[in-house]
Amino acid sequence: MDGGSGLNILYAETLDAMGIDRSRLRPSKAPFHGVVPGKQAMPLGxxxxxxxxxxxxxxxxxxxxxxxVGFRGTYHAILGRPCYAKFMAIPNYTYLKLKLPRPNGVITVGTSFQKVYECDVECCEYAAAIIFTGDLVVQLAEGAEDQPDSKQLTTSFEATEGVKEVLLDPSSSDGKTVRIGATLSPK
Known part of the structure; x- marks a missing residue:
């Protein structure tokens, strides 16, 4: 479940594994963003x-x-905010639980921290593989050429008054200091 997603997403691979024919798909209204890094995604339906x-x-x-969607994902489906709203579900990400109200008692759906870790590792590996595809490598290379040399960067922020210089470590001889506002209230 993804409380940050405004859509419920199902991967075509999952649809096929469920034995559901793609002819049941209805036309989709518009592309969406945020699932494929830096690109819009057009659903199959x-x-x-x-x-x-x-x-x-x-x-x-x-x-x-x-x-x-017709691209590969690390999950079978993503249940987003529309699912939360329809089920009146309340997530607790700390405990990996989802609770839904029912007349016969609260339904609790959960998983293990081990399973979450395995999914995260797979997701990171998949994201790394996407980043190193040809077109993204070219974009990254072009972006690197445009970046200024970090050694030449200087900050333009300079305080004009009420600045006090304090040694970071008075017992050290390296002389590193930090500048702080001398006019700050004790609060």
Whole structure:
């Protein structure tokens, strides 16, 4: 689940693994940004799918709209804010839990820290592989040529009054100092 995503995303690979024919896709309205670094993504289409959380004795089922994308991802799907709203779900990222209200009691969905770690490692490896594709390498190389030499950079901020110079480590002989405002209140 991704509380920062404004879409529910399903990867075409997942759709195929579920045995759902792509002819069920409806045309999608517009491209979106933020999933593929530096590029817009055009979905293959939209699909409405039922999603169920809980157990047979206490469950919640809703139909969600997914944008189906044709590129590879590290997850099967991304459930975003539309899912949170529809299920009235409350995430707790610290404990890796998602809670949904039901008349028979709260439904709690969770995972292990080990699984999250494995997913993060896979995601980082995949992101690194994307960065080193041909067109991004060219863009990075062009950007590096335009960057000024960091040794030549100087700051233009200079305080005009009320500055006090203080040794960072009075017991050290390196003489490194920091400049602070002398007119600051004790608070």
């Amino acid at each position: 939209q699909i409405y799918l039922p999603v169920t959380f809980g157990t047979p004795s206490n469950y919640r089922k809703e139909v969600l709209t997914f944008e189906v």
